[in-house]
Amino acid sequence: MELRLTDTQYATIIGNCYDGLPNEACGLLLGPMTGRMSGGVPTGVVSEARPCVNADASARTYTVAPKNMLQAMRAAEAAGTEIVGVWHSHTHTDPFPSPTDVRTAVDPSWMYVIVSLKHGAPQLRAYTIANEIITEIPVAILAR
């Protein structure tokens, strides 16, 4: 699997991460899944990047506001897509899943995007986290 973001979606995600400073920022990725009847697997295509409220309002943790989850689930249902992943920022650490990220990873099929703002330029990486096993997946930024 490869995460494929349009340059607009990429800009939305990075902009959201900077907007969230000094706190961590987060958002949800919507897109198509294959094999939905068996739980589904993302294709890697993203139809929408939806910035969300970090209910924790914290520089060290995030929780996607439940109301945003509800809205995203409804938007996905209306569009015939699914929630296929989540992004969040690491303001002062590398773009690698923390023990908290691994412990709380909710869906083994999702793409987990982490944007590090530790260095001068943002670094975006994507992973799957299944049974506490972290697997990096490639990211393609597509000109739209």
Place this chain on the structure above:
Amino acid sequence: MLTDLVGVIGCVFAPAVKRGNPVAVDVKIPTVLRAQADGQASVSVDGETVGQVFDSLIAKFPGIKPNLIGDDGGMHKFVNVYVNDDDIRYLEKLETKLEAGDTVTILPAVAGGAI
């Protein structure tokens, strides 16, 4: 006679009282739980309250129980449940009453962080 008349009027004008009959509601299931629900994104089950709907859901799909109910018998802490637009944590939790046509949405709590 007068008593009978009052009785009749009372019957006609008595406020509607919920009789406690189970009502059918739609339950939206997130992708992560669909494998335990025969792959369904939405199911219709009966229940007067969210707790009863959970019972019906668990009777239908026993494998879903550990994801809905915590060790203390209450709602699992990694699950959020909405009735229509309202989070049941701010209503009556599992005792939240339902009406026919309500939609119960189960959502995973999505969290993490740098630490």
